[in-house]
Amino acid sequence: MSRSNEEKSSFIAEARREQVIEATIQTLDEMGYVHASLSQIAKKAGISTALISYHFSDKSELMNHVLSKLISSSESYILERVRQENTPKGKLTAFIAASLAYQSLHPKRTTALLEIIFHARTPDNIPYYKLGDEDEDVLVRELQQILRDGQDKDEFGLFDPAVMASMIQGAIGEYMGNTPITRQVDLETYSGELVNIVCKAVKE
Amino acid sequence: MSRSNEEKSSFIAEARREQVIEATIQTLDEMGYVHASLSQIAKKAGISTALISYHFSDKSELMNHVLSKLISSSESYILERVRQENTPKGKLTAFIAASLAYQSLHPKRTTALLEIIFHARTPDNIPYYKLGDEDEDVLVRELQQILRDGQDKDEFGLFDPAVMASMIQGAIGEYMGNTPITRQVDLETYSGELVNIVCKAVKE
DNA sequence: TTTTTATTTGATCGACCAATCAAATTTTAG
DNA sequence: CTAAAATTTGATTGGTCGATCAAATAAAAA
Numbered sequence: 514m515s516r517s518n519e520e521k522s523s524f525i526a527e528a529r530r531e532q533v534i535e536a537t538i539q540t541l542d543e544m545g546y547v548h549a550s551l552s553q554i555a556k557k558a559g560i561s562t563a564l565i566s567y568h569f570s571d572k573s574e575l576m577n578h579v580l581s582k583l584i585s586s587s588e589s590y591i592l593e594r595v596r597q598e599n600t601p602k603g604k605l606t607a608f609i610a611a612s613l614a615y616q617s618l619h620p621k622r623t624t625a626l627l628e629i630i631f632h633a634r635t636p637d638n639i640p641y642y643k644l645g646d647e648d649e650d651v652l653v654r655e656l657q658q659i660l661r662d663g664q665d666k667d668e669f670g671l672f673d674p675a676v677m678a679s680m681i682q683g684a685i686g687e688y689m690g691n692t693p694i695t696r697q698v699d700l701e702t703y704s705g706e707l708v709n710i711v712c713k714a715v716k717e
Numbered sequence: 718m719s720r721s722n723e724e725k726s727s728f729i730a731e732a733r734r735e736q737v738i739e740a741t742i743q744t745l746d747e748m749g750y751v752h753a754s755l756s757q758i759a760k761k762a763g764i765s766t767a768l769i770s771y772h773f774s775d776k777s778e779l780m781n782h783v784l785s786k787l788i789s790s791s792e793s794y795i796l797e798r799v800r801q802e803n804t805p806k807g808k809l810t811a812f813i814a815a816s817l818a819y820q821s822l823h824p825k826r827t828t829a830l831l832e833i834i835f836h837a838r839t840p841d842n843i844p845y846y847k848l849g850d851e852d853e854d855v856l857v858r859e860l861q862q863i864l865r866d867g868q869d870k871d872e873f874g875l876f877d878p879a880v881m882a883s884m885i886q887g888a889i890g891e892y893m894g895n896t897p898i899t900r901q902v903d904l905e906t907y908s909g910e911l912v913n914i915v916c917k918a919v920k921e
Numbered sequence: 922t923t924t925t926t927a928t929t930t931g932a933t934c935g936a937c938c939a940a941t942c943a944a945a946t947t948t949t950a951g
Numbered sequence: 952c953t954a955a956a957a958t959t960t961g962a963t964t965g966g967t968c969g970a971t972c973a974a975a976t977a978a979a980a981a
Contacts, residue, residue, distance in 0.1 A: 526957085545838060552939090561961075563941080563960060563961080564958080564960075566939080566941080632751065640749055642895070653897065673910045675898060676902060679891045679907075680911060682891060683890055684884035686891070687886060690846050690847075691886075692848065693854070694883040697879045698877065706880040707880060707884060710880065714918035716917075733928085754969080756967085767929070767930060767932095768928080770970060926977100926978080926980085928975100929976070929977085930975070931972105931973100932972090932973095933973105934971075934972100936969095938965105938967080940964085941965105945961100946960085947959085948956080949956070
Protein backbone atom coordinates (compact mmCIF):
# COMPACT_ATOMS: atom_id res chain seq x y z
CA MET A 514 0.00 0.00 0.00
CA SER A 515 2.59 2.50 1.03
CA ARG A 516 4.65 1.12 -1.80
CA SER A 517 1.84 1.41 -4.31
CA ASN A 518 1.14 4.85 -2.93
CA GLU A 519 4.75 5.86 -3.46
CA GLU A 520 4.80 4.52 -6.96
CA LYS A 521 1.51 6.02 -7.96
CA SER A 522 2.02 9.40 -6.42
CA SER A 523 5.49 9.53 -7.88
CA PHE A 524 4.43 8.41 -11.34
CA ILE A 525 3.52 11.84 -12.61
CA ALA A 526 6.24 13.44 -10.52
CA GLU A 527 8.83 10.99 -11.82
CA ALA A 528 7.79 11.54 -15.41
CA ARG A 529 7.91 15.27 -14.95
CA ARG A 530 11.32 15.12 -13.34
CA GLU A 531 12.55 13.00 -16.22
CA GLN A 532 11.13 15.50 -18.71
CA VAL A 533 12.84 18.38 -16.94
CA ILE A 534 16.13 16.50 -16.87
CA GLU A 535 15.89 15.83 -20.61
CA ALA A 536 15.09 19.48 -21.29
CA THR A 537 18.05 20.49 -19.17
CA ILE A 538 20.39 18.28 -21.18
CA GLN A 539 19.08 19.77 -24.42
CA THR A 540 19.43 23.30 -23.10
CA LEU A 541 22.94 22.71 -21.79
CA ASP A 542 23.95 21.34 -25.18
CA GLU A 543 22.38 24.15 -27.17
CA MET A 544 23.08 27.18 -25.01
CA GLY A 545 25.65 26.20 -22.40
CA TYR A 546 25.48 26.28 -18.62
CA VAL A 547 25.60 30.05 -18.30
CA HIS A 548 22.49 30.54 -20.41
CA ALA A 549 20.72 27.46 -19.10
CA SER A 550 18.42 29.41 -16.78
CA LEU A 551 15.34 27.87 -15.26
CA SER A 552 13.20 29.88 -17.65
CA GLN A 553 15.12 28.60 -20.68
CA ILE A 554 14.81 25.03 -19.45
CA ALA A 555 11.12 25.56 -18.74
CA LYS A 556 10.58 26.99 -22.21
CA LYS A 557 12.33 24.00 -23.76
CA ALA A 558 10.12 21.65 -21.72
CA GLY A 559 6.97 23.65 -22.40
CA ILE A 560 6.19 24.21 -18.74
CA SER A 561 6.43 27.04 -16.23
CA THR A 562 9.56 27.78 -14.24
CA ALA A 563 7.67 27.37 -11.00
CA LEU A 564 6.98 23.77 -11.92
CA ILE A 565 10.68 23.05 -12.02
CA SER A 566 11.03 24.56 -8.57
CA TYR A 567 8.16 22.35 -7.44
CA HIS A 568 9.92 19.16 -8.47
CA PHE A 569 13.48 20.20 -7.62
CA SER A 570 14.35 22.04 -4.44
CA ASP A 571 16.77 24.32 -6.27
CA LYS A 572 18.86 24.63 -9.39
CA SER A 573 21.90 22.84 -8.01
CA GLU A 574 19.77 19.85 -7.03
CA LEU A 575 18.48 19.72 -10.61
CA MET A 576 21.99 19.91 -12.02
CA ASN A 577 23.20 17.21 -9.67
CA HIS A 578 20.42 14.91 -10.85
CA VAL A 579 21.30 15.61 -14.46
CA LEU A 580 24.97 15.03 -13.75
CA SER A 581 24.49 11.71 -12.00
CA LYS A 582 22.22 10.51 -14.79
CA LEU A 583 24.81 11.46 -17.40
CA ILE A 584 27.62 9.82 -15.47
CA SER A 585 25.80 6.57 -14.84
CA SER A 586 24.69 6.39 -18.46
CA SER A 587 28.26 6.72 -19.65
CA GLU A 588 29.59 4.37 -17.00
CA SER A 589 27.18 1.55 -17.74
CA TYR A 590 27.83 1.78 -21.48
CA ILE A 591 31.57 1.52 -21.05
CA LEU A 592 31.67 -1.03 -18.23
CA GLU A 593 29.26 -3.29 -20.10
CA ARG A 594 31.72 -3.53 -22.97
CA VAL A 595 34.80 -3.85 -20.80
CA ARG A 596 33.29 -6.77 -18.92
CA GLN A 597 32.76 -8.73 -22.11
CA GLU A 598 36.52 -8.99 -22.44
CA ASN A 599 38.70 -11.39 -20.51
CA THR A 600 42.29 -10.28 -20.99
CA PRO A 601 43.77 -7.03 -19.69
CA LYS A 602 44.65 -5.99 -23.22
CA GLY A 603 41.14 -6.78 -24.39
CA LYS A 604 39.63 -4.81 -21.52
CA LEU A 605 41.97 -1.90 -22.12
CA THR A 606 41.11 -1.80 -25.81
CA ALA A 607 37.41 -2.04 -25.04
CA PHE A 608 37.68 0.73 -22.47
CA ILE A 609 39.23 3.15 -24.92
CA ALA A 610 37.02 2.23 -27.85
CA ALA A 611 33.82 2.31 -25.79
CA SER A 612 34.70 5.64 -24.18
CA LEU A 613 35.20 7.25 -27.56
CA ALA A 614 32.21 5.48 -29.11
CA TYR A 615 29.91 6.75 -26.38
CA GLN A 616 30.87 10.31 -27.18
CA SER A 617 29.99 10.00 -30.84
CA LEU A 618 26.83 8.10 -29.97
CA HIS A 619 25.63 10.74 -27.50
CA PRO A 620 27.30 14.03 -28.39
CA LYS A 621 24.61 16.08 -26.65
CA ARG A 622 24.99 14.17 -23.41
CA THR A 623 28.74 14.56 -23.68
CA THR A 624 28.48 18.30 -24.13
CA ALA A 625 25.98 18.61 -21.29
CA LEU A 626 28.28 16.60 -19.04
CA LEU A 627 31.21 18.86 -19.84
CA GLU A 628 29.11 21.97 -19.27
CA ILE A 629 28.08 20.83 -15.81
CA ILE A 630 31.49 19.59 -14.72
CA PHE A 631 33.21 22.79 -15.77
CA HIS A 632 30.58 25.22 -14.50
CA ALA A 633 28.91 23.74 -11.46
CA ARG A 634 30.32 24.45 -8.02
CA THR A 635 29.71 23.24 -4.50
CA PRO A 636 27.96 25.56 -2.01
CA ASP A 637 31.43 26.62 -0.82
CA ASN A 638 32.31 27.49 -4.42
CA ILE A 639 34.69 24.63 -5.20
CA PRO A 640 34.43 23.79 -8.90
CA TYR A 641 33.36 20.25 -9.70
CA TYR A 642 36.34 19.79 -11.99
CA LYS A 643 38.66 20.34 -9.06
CA LEU A 644 36.69 17.99 -6.88
CA GLY A 645 38.60 14.78 -6.24
CA ASP A 646 36.19 11.99 -6.96
CA GLU A 647 39.06 9.54 -6.62
CA ASP A 648 37.24 6.64 -5.05
CA GLU A 649 33.88 7.70 -6.42
CA ASP A 650 34.86 7.77 -10.06
CA VAL A 651 34.14 4.19 -11.09
CA LEU A 652 35.78 4.53 -14.48
CA VAL A 653 39.11 5.74 -13.11
CA ARG A 654 39.22 2.85 -10.66
CA GLU A 655 38.28 0.35 -13.35
CA LEU A 656 40.97 1.63 -15.69
CA GLN A 657 43.64 1.55 -13.00
CA GLN A 658 42.55 -1.95 -12.04
CA ILE A 659 42.85 -3.14 -15.63
CA LEU A 660 46.37 -1.76 -15.81
CA ARG A 661 47.42 -3.36 -12.52
CA ASP A 662 45.90 -6.67 -13.56
CA GLY A 663 47.89 -6.55 -16.77
CA GLN A 664 51.07 -5.91 -14.82
CA ASP A 665 50.33 -8.71 -12.33
CA LYS A 666 49.79 -11.14 -15.18
CA ASP A 667 53.00 -9.94 -16.86
CA GLU A 668 50.93 -8.98 -19.87
CA PHE A 669 51.98 -5.36 -19.34
CA GLY A 670 55.39 -3.98 -18.45
CA LEU A 671 56.47 -1.53 -15.80
CA PHE A 672 54.83 1.90 -15.49
CA ASP A 673 52.91 3.93 -12.96
CA PRO A 674 49.26 2.84 -13.34
CA ALA A 675 47.97 6.17 -12.01
CA VAL A 676 49.95 8.14 -14.58
CA MET A 677 49.12 5.75 -17.41
CA ALA A 678 45.42 5.89 -16.50
CA SER A 679 45.52 9.66 -16.35
CA MET A 680 47.19 9.83 -19.74
CA ILE A 681 44.60 7.54 -21.31
CA GLN A 682 41.74 9.50 -19.82
CA GLY A 683 43.34 12.73 -20.96
CA ALA A 684 43.63 11.38 -24.48
CA ILE A 685 39.98 10.31 -24.43
CA GLY A 686 38.82 13.61 -22.98
CA GLU A 687 40.86 15.52 -25.53
CA TYR A 688 38.84 14.08 -28.36
CA MET A 689 35.68 14.83 -26.41
CA GLY A 690 36.28 18.49 -25.82
CA ASN A 691 38.74 19.52 -28.48
CA THR A 692 37.33 20.31 -31.90
CA PRO A 693 40.57 20.77 -33.87
CA ILE A 694 41.58 17.15 -33.46
CA THR A 695 38.00 16.11 -34.32
CA ARG A 696 38.40 17.76 -37.68
CA GLN A 697 41.87 16.38 -38.32
CA VAL A 698 41.08 12.71 -37.74
CA ASP A 699 37.78 10.85 -37.51
CA LEU A 700 36.73 8.86 -34.49
CA GLU A 701 37.50 5.43 -35.97
CA THR A 702 41.04 6.45 -36.79
CA TYR A 703 41.57 8.18 -33.47
CA SER A 704 40.24 5.21 -31.54
CA GLY A 705 42.37 2.72 -33.46
CA GLU A 706 45.52 4.83 -33.30
CA LEU A 707 45.08 5.53 -29.60
CA VAL A 708 44.67 1.83 -28.89
CA ASN A 709 47.83 1.11 -30.88
CA ILE A 710 49.83 3.77 -29.09
CA VAL A 711 48.65 2.74 -25.65
CA CYS A 712 49.27 -0.93 -26.33
CA LYS A 713 52.82 -0.14 -27.36
CA ALA A 714 53.34 2.08 -24.34
CA VAL A 715 51.99 -0.59 -22.07
CA LYS A 716 53.94 -3.43 -23.56
CA GLU A 717 56.54 -5.20 -21.47
CA MET B 718 55.42 63.70 -31.47
CA SER B 719 52.39 61.60 -32.21
CA ARG B 720 54.40 58.67 -30.98
CA SER B 721 55.40 60.38 -27.76
CA ASN B 722 51.83 61.51 -27.41
CA GLU B 723 50.60 57.95 -27.79
CA GLU B 724 53.08 56.65 -25.29
CA LYS B 725 52.40 59.31 -22.72
CA SER B 726 48.65 59.30 -22.97
CA SER B 727 48.63 55.54 -22.87
CA PHE B 728 50.99 55.29 -19.91
CA ILE B 729 48.31 55.66 -17.28
CA ALA B 730 45.81 53.82 -19.43
CA GLU B 731 48.23 50.96 -20.04
CA ALA B 732 49.05 50.66 -16.35
CA ARG B 733 45.38 50.68 -15.49
CA ARG B 734 44.59 48.05 -18.09
CA GLU B 735 47.38 45.91 -16.73
CA GLN B 736 46.06 46.34 -13.21
CA VAL B 737 42.56 45.33 -14.29
CA ILE B 738 43.91 42.29 -16.12
CA GLU B 739 45.81 41.19 -13.01
CA ALA B 740 42.72 41.67 -10.85
CA THR B 741 40.73 39.64 -13.34
CA ILE B 742 43.19 36.75 -13.15
CA GLN B 743 43.03 36.82 -9.35
CA THR B 744 39.25 36.94 -9.36
CA LEU B 745 38.95 34.12 -11.88
CA ASP B 746 41.23 31.98 -9.76
CA GLU B 747 39.48 32.73 -6.49
CA MET B 748 35.84 32.83 -7.53
CA GLY B 749 35.56 31.36 -11.01
CA TYR B 750 34.24 32.85 -14.21
CA VAL B 751 30.59 32.83 -13.18
CA HIS B 752 31.22 34.99 -10.13
CA ALA B 753 33.89 37.12 -11.79
CA SER B 754 31.54 40.05 -12.37
CA LEU B 755 32.82 43.50 -13.21
CA SER B 756 31.99 44.63 -9.69
CA GLN B 757 33.99 41.77 -8.15
CA ILE B 758 36.95 42.53 -10.39
CA ALA B 759 36.64 46.23 -9.60
CA LYS B 760 36.53 45.50 -5.87
CA LYS B 761 39.66 43.36 -6.16
CA ALA B 762 41.42 46.16 -8.05
CA GLY B 763 40.15 48.86 -5.70
CA ILE B 764 38.48 50.88 -8.44
CA SER B 765 34.98 51.53 -9.70
CA THR B 766 33.25 49.27 -12.21
CA ALA B 767 32.77 52.20 -14.57
CA LEU B 768 36.53 52.55 -14.80
CA ILE B 769 36.79 49.05 -16.20
CA SER B 770 34.20 49.93 -18.80
CA TYR B 771 36.21 53.04 -19.62
CA HIS B 772 39.34 51.05 -20.44
CA PHE B 773 37.66 48.01 -22.00
CA SER B 774 34.77 48.30 -24.41
CA ASP B 775 32.97 45.39 -22.81
CA LYS B 776 33.48 42.31 -20.67
CA SER B 777 34.33 39.99 -23.53
CA GLU B 778 37.06 42.34 -24.73
CA LEU B 779 38.52 42.26 -21.22
CA MET B 780 38.41 38.49 -21.09
CA ASN B 781 40.00 38.21 -24.52
CA HIS B 782 42.87 40.41 -23.38
CA VAL B 783 43.33 38.29 -20.27
CA LEU B 784 43.18 35.12 -22.32
CA SER B 785 45.75 36.20 -24.87
CA LYS B 786 48.08 37.34 -22.12
CA LEU B 787 47.76 33.98 -20.36
CA ILE B 788 48.28 32.05 -23.56
CA SER B 789 51.34 33.98 -24.67
CA SER B 790 52.88 33.72 -21.21
CA SER B 791 52.51 29.96 -21.25
CA GLU B 792 53.66 29.67 -24.84
CA SER B 793 56.83 31.66 -24.40
CA TYR B 794 57.79 29.73 -21.28
CA ILE B 795 57.41 26.38 -23.00
CA LEU B 796 58.85 27.30 -26.39
CA GLU B 797 61.90 28.89 -24.77
CA ARG B 798 62.77 25.56 -23.18
CA VAL B 799 61.94 23.47 -26.22
CA ARG B 800 64.25 25.54 -28.40
CA GLN B 801 67.19 24.89 -26.14
CA GLU B 802 67.08 21.26 -27.21
CA ASN B 803 68.40 19.92 -30.48
CA THR B 804 67.07 16.39 -30.87
CA PRO B 805 63.40 15.47 -31.34
CA LYS B 806 63.51 13.38 -28.19
CA GLY B 807 65.08 16.26 -26.26
CA LYS B 808 62.48 18.69 -27.56
CA LEU B 809 59.66 16.28 -26.77
CA THR B 810 60.91 15.77 -23.24
CA ALA B 811 61.36 19.50 -22.75
CA PHE B 812 57.87 20.17 -24.09
CA ILE B 813 56.23 17.84 -21.60
CA ALA B 814 58.35 18.86 -18.64
CA ALA B 815 58.00 22.59 -19.34
CA SER B 816 54.24 22.35 -19.85
CA LEU B 817 53.80 20.66 -16.49
CA ALA B 818 56.35 22.89 -14.77
CA TYR B 819 54.55 26.02 -15.93
CA GLN B 820 51.36 24.85 -14.27
CA SER B 821 52.98 24.35 -10.90
CA LEU B 822 54.88 27.61 -11.28
CA HIS B 823 51.72 29.60 -12.08
CA PRO B 824 48.72 27.73 -10.69
CA LYS B 825 46.57 30.86 -10.57
CA ARG B 826 47.22 31.66 -14.20
CA THR B 827 46.48 28.06 -15.09
CA THR B 828 43.17 28.13 -13.26
CA ALA B 829 42.23 31.48 -14.79
CA LEU B 830 43.08 30.14 -18.24
CA LEU B 831 40.87 27.10 -17.72
CA GLU B 832 38.02 29.25 -16.40
CA ILE B 833 38.06 31.45 -19.49
CA ILE B 834 38.43 28.65 -22.01
CA PHE B 835 35.57 26.66 -20.53
CA HIS B 836 33.20 29.56 -19.91
CA ALA B 837 33.78 32.22 -22.52
CA ARG B 838 31.78 32.14 -25.73
CA THR B 839 31.80 33.96 -29.03
CA PRO B 840 29.01 36.47 -29.80
CA ASP B 841 27.19 33.65 -31.60
CA ASN B 842 27.47 31.55 -28.44
CA ILE B 843 30.10 29.06 -29.59
CA PRO B 844 32.17 28.00 -26.56
CA TYR B 845 35.88 28.71 -26.78
CA TYR B 846 36.70 25.10 -25.94
CA LYS B 847 34.91 23.98 -29.09
CA LEU B 848 36.63 26.62 -31.16
CA GLY B 849 39.18 25.10 -33.50
CA ASP B 850 42.33 27.09 -33.05
CA GLU B 851 44.14 24.58 -35.23
CA ASP B 852 46.54 26.83 -37.01
CA GLU B 853 46.46 29.46 -34.30
CA ASP B 854 47.50 27.23 -31.44
CA VAL B 855 51.27 27.54 -31.60
CA LEU B 856 51.88 24.78 -29.06
CA VAL B 857 49.88 22.18 -30.95
CA ARG B 858 51.74 22.96 -34.13
CA GLU B 859 55.09 22.88 -32.37
CA LEU B 860 54.35 19.51 -30.78
CA GLN B 861 53.17 17.99 -34.05
CA GLN B 862 56.26 19.36 -35.77
CA ILE B 863 58.54 17.78 -33.18
CA LEU B 864 56.85 14.43 -33.71
CA ARG B 865 57.11 14.64 -37.50
CA ASP B 866 60.76 15.68 -37.26
CA GLY B 867 61.45 12.67 -35.10
CA GLN B 868 59.81 10.41 -37.63
CA ASP B 869 61.67 11.98 -40.54
CA LYS B 870 64.97 11.45 -38.76
CA ASP B 871 64.02 7.86 -37.94
CA GLU B 872 64.36 8.72 -34.26
CA PHE B 873 60.68 7.93 -33.80
CA GLY B 874 58.65 5.06 -35.23
CA LEU B 875 55.33 5.00 -37.02
CA PHE B 876 52.24 6.64 -35.51
CA ASP B 877 49.75 9.35 -36.35
CA PRO B 878 51.37 12.62 -35.19
CA ALA B 879 47.98 14.30 -34.71
CA VAL B 880 46.75 11.53 -32.44
CA MET B 881 50.02 11.30 -30.54
CA ALA B 882 50.07 15.07 -30.05
CA SER B 883 46.48 15.03 -28.86
CA MET B 884 47.24 12.25 -26.40
CA ILE B 885 50.23 14.11 -24.99
CA GLN B 886 48.28 17.32 -24.63
CA GLY B 887 45.44 15.42 -23.02
CA ALA B 888 47.84 13.90 -20.53
CA ILE B 889 49.28 17.30 -19.72
CA GLY B 890 45.87 18.91 -19.43
CA GLU B 891 44.67 16.09 -17.21
CA TYR B 892 47.22 16.96 -14.56
CA MET B 893 46.27 20.62 -14.95
CA GLY B 894 42.57 20.25 -14.36
CA ASN B 895 42.19 17.02 -12.50
CA THR B 896 42.77 17.12 -8.77
CA PRO B 897 42.59 13.39 -7.96
CA ILE B 898 45.73 12.60 -9.94
CA THR B 899 47.42 15.61 -8.40
CA ARG B 900 46.96 14.04 -5.00
CA GLN B 901 48.02 10.58 -6.08
CA VAL B 902 51.36 11.52 -7.64
CA ASP B 903 53.44 14.68 -7.39
CA LEU B 904 54.41 16.74 -10.40
CA GLU B 905 58.01 15.50 -10.60
CA THR B 906 56.88 11.90 -10.70
CA TYR B 907 54.09 12.59 -13.15
CA SER B 908 56.39 14.51 -15.43
CA GLY B 909 59.06 11.84 -15.38
CA GLU B 910 56.66 8.96 -15.81
CA LEU B 911 54.81 10.70 -18.64
CA VAL B 912 58.10 11.32 -20.45
CA ASN B 913 59.02 7.66 -20.04
CA ILE B 914 55.68 6.44 -21.30
CA VAL B 915 55.64 8.77 -24.28
CA CYS B 916 59.22 7.94 -25.20
CA LYS B 917 58.36 4.26 -25.20
CA ALA B 918 55.20 4.86 -27.22
CA VAL B 919 57.13 6.93 -29.70
CA LYS B 920 60.02 4.59 -30.08
CA GLU B 921 60.63 2.93 -33.39
C1' DT C 922 47.79 80.96 -15.40
C1' DT C 923 43.77 79.10 -18.15
C1' DT C 924 41.93 75.87 -21.23
C1' DT C 925 41.51 71.56 -22.95
C1' DT C 926 41.75 66.75 -22.54
C1' DA C 927 42.04 62.38 -19.99
C1' DT C 928 40.66 59.84 -16.15
C1' DT C 929 37.48 58.40 -12.48
C1' DT C 930 33.32 58.09 -9.89
C1' DG C 931 28.45 57.43 -8.22
C1' DA C 932 24.04 56.91 -9.70
C1' DT C 933 21.03 54.83 -12.63
C1' DC C 934 18.93 51.99 -16.43
C1' DG C 935 16.82 47.89 -18.31
C1' DA C 936 17.35 43.03 -18.35
C1' DC C 937 17.52 38.65 -16.41
C1' DC C 938 17.92 35.59 -12.60
C1' DA C 939 16.23 31.97 -8.85
C1' DA C 940 12.94 31.50 -5.68
C1' DT C 941 8.33 32.11 -3.52
C1' DC C 942 3.31 32.16 -3.00
C1' DA C 943 -1.47 32.35 -3.50
C1' DA C 944 -4.70 30.83 -6.60
C1' DA C 945 -6.31 27.68 -10.28
C1' DT C 946 -6.47 23.18 -12.04
C1' DT C 947 -6.11 18.35 -12.08
C1' DT C 948 -5.87 13.99 -9.89
C1' DT C 949 -6.81 10.85 -6.30
C1' DA C 950 -9.36 9.07 -2.32
C1' DG C 951 -13.44 8.38 0.31
C1' DC D 952 -20.27 12.79 -6.24
C1' DT D 953 -17.41 15.18 -2.95
C1' DA D 954 -13.46 16.31 -0.23
C1' DA D 955 -8.64 16.22 0.03
C1' DA D 956 -4.22 16.09 -1.96
C1' DA D 957 -1.13 16.73 -5.74
C1' DT D 958 0.11 19.38 -9.61
C1' DT D 959 0.61 23.64 -12.28
C1' DT D 960 0.54 28.47 -13.28
C1' DG D 961 1.13 33.65 -13.33
C1' DA D 962 2.67 37.22 -10.82
C1' DT D 963 5.83 38.99 -7.79
C1' DT D 964 10.09 39.64 -4.89
C1' DG D 965 14.72 40.87 -3.98
C1' DG D 966 18.97 40.59 -6.09
C1' DT D 967 22.92 40.99 -9.45
C1' DC D 968 24.42 41.91 -13.79
C1' DG D 969 26.73 44.86 -17.68
C1' DA D 970 26.46 49.11 -19.58
C1' DT D 971 25.78 54.16 -19.74
C1' DC D 972 26.04 59.07 -18.50
C1' DA D 973 26.61 63.36 -16.39
C1' DA D 974 29.44 65.30 -13.17
C1' DA D 975 33.83 65.53 -10.58
C1' DT D 976 38.72 65.28 -10.56
C1' DA D 977 43.37 65.05 -12.33
C1' DA D 978 46.65 65.77 -15.98
C1' DA D 979 48.40 68.02 -19.98
C1' DA D 980 48.65 71.75 -23.13
C1' DA D 981 48.36 76.51 -24.17
